[in-house]
Amino acid sequence: MSESRRLLQVDSDDAVREQTATVVREATAFEYEGVSTAQAALSRLSSSTFDCVVTAAQLPERDGVALLDSIRAEHDDVAVVFCDDVSDPTVPASALNRGADGYVHRDEEDWPQELLERVHDAARTRRERRDHRRASSILDSLFEQVPEHIHLYVKDETGTHIRVTDTLFDADMLLGKPDYEVVGVPPGECETYQDDLEVIDTGERVVDREERSPLYEKWFSTWKVPWRDDGSVAGLIGFTEDITERKRYEQRLERLTERFELAVAVTGVGVVDWDLNSRDVNFHGAAAAILGLDDRATLSPSTLRDQVHPEDVNAIDRLVDPGDASEIDVEFRVPSVAGWRWVQLTGECRTDEAGVPERVIGIVADTTERKERQRARTRHRKRITALHDVAAALQHCDTRTAVCERTIEAADDVLAFDQCAIMLREGDRLPIEASSEGLDVDAIDPLAVDEGLAGQCFQQGSASTAPDIRENDIARYRDDCRSVLSVPVGEHGVFQAISAEVDHFDADDLELAELLLTHTATALTRLDRERELERQTERLQRQNDRLDRFASIVSHDLRNPLEVARGHLDLSEADDEHLDRVAAMHERMDELLEDLLTLAREGDRVTDTERIELESLAAQCWQSVETDGATLDVAGTLSFGADPSGVQQLLENLYRNSVEHAATADDPSVTIRVGPLEDGFFLEDDGPGIAPEIRDRIFEPGFSTDETGTGYGLSIVAEIAESHDWTISVGESDDGGVRFEITGVDVVGCE
Incomplete structure (x- = not known):
């Protein structure tokens, strides 16, 4: 499928754009798009690809020549054709001088047809120029990137070098000369020159012709292909490769090809080729070292069985007799200086016509580190699960001491910290609240909240490790301690674990300790809230008790005299407005007492x-x-x-x-x-x-x-x-x- 071509017209006249669009769509394969301003045209050019721009000379806000300058600066591969009806004769000259690809006057009836011809010619010319630049750029890149052992060259129709790389041969010695002049023999006696003429005359290629050069005493492989211009051969392009080393080791490489096919893409492994019938074995790479065997010539299955871990003998049985399967993938352990090394052997067990195993070919790899990483990940997951269980247990502790003691147990059982302690703040000190059995608490004086590594951890609120406290100016020195892990317990205090070994704690220890102490801080905060709630409840209860006593006093000691006064007032027969006011005040006092008692007894x-x-x-x-x-x-x-x-x-x-x-x-x-x-x-x-x-x-x-x-x-x-x-x-x-x-x-x- 051919690549679609696109045309963009810039003209403020809607009728002109409509007429052009109709002609273009009916008579060409161009995809047409029209805009009315130069700014809109530049915007479309920035977001889409066009082969040609047709622009008027006069545009709103910006003329066509200015638009042409912008297109040439940013989109030089786009053809630009002017189409306008201006009468000023200097406009076409100015446009063409500034790089326009054509100019069409709209003062003739057939201007649409002339415009189409100019658009086709301009777009084709720009495309050919772009393709030429691209091809030239590719050729330049190719000549610049040729490796040292390859010589690349271009020759014209006479076999003369017109472009060469400066690899293998001196470029100055070759440029402008055919091969017979370089060698110094008549044309008829120069085989390479005759090859050049044959390629140029017949158009047939020369493919991987190997020959030894007596001049250089080296082996070369030569490729030559015809170079065509407008369908006819204009010369040739060739390259010559120095294959001296390849020829020197070719036979040896052929013998080793099969053995190394499985190992070429692998580093740090070995290849084993084991004949089960003759017991002959060939180790390549690190195979012998990985298996813990010397570089021997023979190996029996029984010898290999004796070499591996007793629990892995069955892996050797599967190796030498995999049954119906021909592919091998077994893992076993062999002795090493550090203990046992894990080995993985993957490959193929070949059988004879009767199906009896006769040859093992495989890749041997040391998988000890991978196994250790797997075990470490498994341990890490188990420890995290255990710490989440500890978190649930901490929420059931009813005292700060219980929380801290349960945390120390988890640090010992889950994190394997055999010497650790939790210090909770009391005023300006950090006394130890709980510690592991292996820690001599009596020999440790309480630290100030800003003293030592614990104080620093408490003040900064961040966890850290000190690989060697003897090199730490802040740490308090102890004979039985070399490395320290410190983790804040929220705002409550600090947890510390110590070790007599330098750099004992790693990143996993720190991460898991932070997880554990986060649960501890949550539990301590819960206890603080519960204690505060209990204190508030007690205060409220005391207040209620006082209110009850107050209500009783008011009800008895104040109301009784009031009732007596009311009784005497009722017995009085005097008609006195002052007595009426006294009676009203008695009623008001009674109401106040009733409201006060209600407020005290029923809520506020x-x-x-x-x-x-x-x-x-x-x-x-x-x-x-x-x-x-x-x-x-x-x-x-x-x-x-x-x-x-x-x-x-x-x-x-x-x-x-x-x-x-x-x-x-x-x-x-x-x-x-x-x-x-x-x-x-x-x-x-x-x-x-x-x-x-x-x-x-x-x-x-x-x-x-x-x-x-x-x-x-x-x-x-x-x-x-x-x-x-x-x-x-x-x-x-x-x-x-x-x-x-x-x-x-x-x-x-x-x-």
């Missing part, structure tokens, strides 16, 4: 609320407080949901606080102002205010600046606010008095 969160109007409630509460000399100013109203009794007690306590603390003997008057906020309300006065240094204490139960005060008024205010999930804050009013702001209120409406 308000669940039942009613809609409250701030203005009316503020005025109502004002009537319940001794306010001689004080003035109330309600600045707007607010509708919100809350417990009416609680809010009433809150406002009354704040009123009393202002009246009692803002009024003075000299000036008993005080103005108290109540008003709405965006999400709550405020209460402020124009008294002396509260000093900043004690503002954070005024809500504490029992705190008061007045020796006669109980210190519970504002604490009750804070509890009521908290029971509604409100926030209460204290500050200074514009008049210098105190200002309380209650926010977080469930506002319904505000005026």
Whole structure:
């Protein structure tokens, strides 16, 4: 299938593009695409491949000549033909001088046909020029990369060298000369020259002609092929290879070819060729060394059986008699200086016509390292599984000591750390919480949190190994310790394992230790949370007990006298408005006591609320407080949901606080102002205010600046606010008095 050709037209005239597209699609095999601007054309050229660009001379924002310059700079293989109706005679000359491949005027009726001819010619010329450059580039690369033992050359139709490599022969000696001039003999007596003429005249190749050169006393192999130009032979291309070494060792290589066919692609292995009938054996490469045998000439199956590990004798039986299978793949162990070496032999057991094994040919490889890696991976997986089991066990430990002791057991059993310890922080020290039996804890003084390798590990929060502590300035030196592994136990402390061997701990030890101590830190954190939860539970229980006692005292010691006072009031027959107010106050006190007892016994969160109007409630509460000399100013109203009794007690306590603390003997008057906020309300006065240094204490139960005060008024205010999930804050009013702001209120409406 021929490669498709593509044409891109750049013209702002839609009609011209449409007419060109119709002609191109009907009369050519070009794929047509049209754009209206030079920028669009460059964008398409950057993302797609085109053989030719047809452009107008006049374009929006950028003329055709400028577009031509851009195409030549980035896409020189693309042909560019101008097609326009401009009358300026300098435009075609300018375009052609700048590298255009043609110019077509649209002032003639047959301009579309002329355009097609110019496009075909321009595209073909550019393609031929590109192919020529590519072929020339390939030839240049070929001549540059020819190895030293090959001589590459090109000769013209007369057999004269026109291009040669400077390998094997002197290029200056060959260039411009046929072979007979180089050798210095008549043309008819030069065989290589006659070969050249035959290739050029007949077009037949010379393939791998081997001949010995008396001039150089070497063997050469020559290849010659005709070089054609426009269908006719214009010369030849040939190469000559120095095969002297190949000829010298050819016979020997032929004998060894079969033996090394299986080993040519393998390094670090050996090849064995074993005749089972004659017992003759040939070892090649590292075969004898891998098998632990001397470079012997004969080998019997019984000798090899005696050589291998007793458990692997059956592998030798399968080697010399594989049964119906001819392929061999067995593994066995042979003695080595370090113990036993694993060997793998893969190959073929050949049989005679009767099916009796007669010859073993195979590759021998030392697989000890691979076996060790397999065993190491298996051990690693088992240790990780064991550590996950330890993690589950740690979650059932109920003390810090138990967690640490279980960790030490795992470090000993799973990680094989026979000397290790866990140090948990206590203040500024790191005393040992648990250690292995092989560690003399009494001889070790607790470290400071910033002392030694343990302190460094704790401060940095990263695990590390010290291959030799005698070369470490931070480590504390011990006679029985040379290498140390340190792992942080979260924020709780440090785990350390020591060894008397230098560089005892490897990367796997560090990785697994980090995994184990991560589980340990998780367990210790769990215990800390549980202990904190227990302490909080105990505190809450004590608080509840105190509340119960308080409720009992209030219920008995305060309510009983109140009931007595109410009884005497009921017996009074006087009709006095003061007695009526006393009766109302008794009812109010009873309500307050009932609410206080409910709050103490049933919880501190308000669940039942009613809609409250701030203005009316503020005025109502004002009537319940001794306010001689004080003035109330309600600045707007607010509708919100809350417990009416609680809010009433809150406002009354704040009123009393202002009246009692803002009024003075000299000036008993005080103005108290109540008003709405965006999400709550405020209460402020124009008294002396509260000093900043004690503002954070005024809500504490029992705190008061007045020796006669109980210190519970504002604490009750804070509890009521908290029971509604409100926030209460204290500050200074514009008049210098105190200002309380209650926010977080469930506002319904505000005026």
